[in-house]
Amino acid sequence: MKKRVLLLSVCFVFAALSLAWAAADVSGKWTAQVPGRGGQTRETTFTFKVEGDKLTGTVSGMQGDNPISDGKVDGDKISFTQALSFNGNEVKLIYKGVVSGDEIKMTRTREGGDQPGQEFVAKRVK
DSSP: OHHHHHHHHHHHHHHHHHHHHSOOOOOEEEEEEEEOGGGOEEEEEEEEEEETTEEEEEEEETTEEEEEEEEEEETTEEEEEEEEEETTEEEEEEEEEEEETTEEEEEEEETTOOSOOEEEEEEEOO
């Protein structure tokens, strides 16, 4: 009897750990109202594809479709960068997010910038 309880307890712990280590399922389309200049928001679409812990895809908005790079998935956390060009100046945006069901709470910062990050929530497109 004690062995059975011990065996079931061990199985339960391993099952719980495997769920905790599983990468978030963010593959697909997500939309968000992303803050811009002057407090105005702009609809942005994120299209993600996950392979293991690697995140690829695009960010679509006023600048058209832009590929993401350096994408990673670590449990419920994601991160990636987006390179843009404004008037000949290269700008790198850094995104970090936490996935919770059909929402990703994200923060976007500019590499080398001294401004606080812009926070927004992306929602899965169904």
